[in-house]
Amino acid sequence: MTRNNDEIDKFDSMPFISLIHHISKNRLRYSIKNPNHVDMVHEGRYLMEIHKRKNLSQDDLARTFGQSKGTIAKALRKLEDKEYVEREIDENNRRKYILKTTKKGDDLAILLKKDLDEWEEHVGINELDEKSKRQLIEIARKSEEMLKE
Numbered sequence: 001m002t003r004n005n006d007e008i009d010k011f012d013s014m015p016f017i018s019l020i021h022h023i024s025k026n027r028l029r030y031s032i033k034n035p036n037h038v039d040m041v042h043e044g045r046y047l048m049e050i051h052k053r054k055n056l057s058q059d060d061l062a063r064t065f066g067q068s069k070g071t072i073a074k075a076l077r078k079l080e081d082k083e084y085v086e087r088e089i090d091e092n093n094r095r096k097y098i099l100k101t102t103k104k105g106d107d108l109a110i111l112l113k114k115d116l117d118e119w120e121e122h123v124g125i126n127e128l129d130e131k132s133k134r135q136l137i138e139i140a141r142k143s144e145e146m147l148k149e
Helices: 015-032 041-054 058-066 069-081 105-124 130-148
Strands: 086-092 093-101
Touching: 015 105, 015 130, 041 069, 041 093, 041 105, 058 069, 058 093, 058 130, 093 105
Parallel strands: none
Antiparallel strands: 086 093
């Protein structure tokens, strides 16, 4: 977007963390506007993670997304009720459940990933170089580690 020199763009003066929040919120708004939208705000990202990773437990999912076990349990119930995910008892630990996507869940996870990839391409995230991506990952890691201190 071209701007007149006299115009002030809100993004130019926005704190970095606000930019990150704004991007995240707009991603959610885009997802809701999408004709392929499924009424799963956070559950979609959990579904994609379960689809992508093997031998993932509920605890693993909670740690990955920094969510409480209760929040994850509620989301998983929704995914199970809609027949996107199923739980299997872990052969090595009978008190632990391994999460798996169903065929219906696989199909939806692929659709959600395609939607995410299209959004990232449209806004230019795919144009970030590897160094910038690694820096953002490191910032996320350090921000989480600070909470453990």
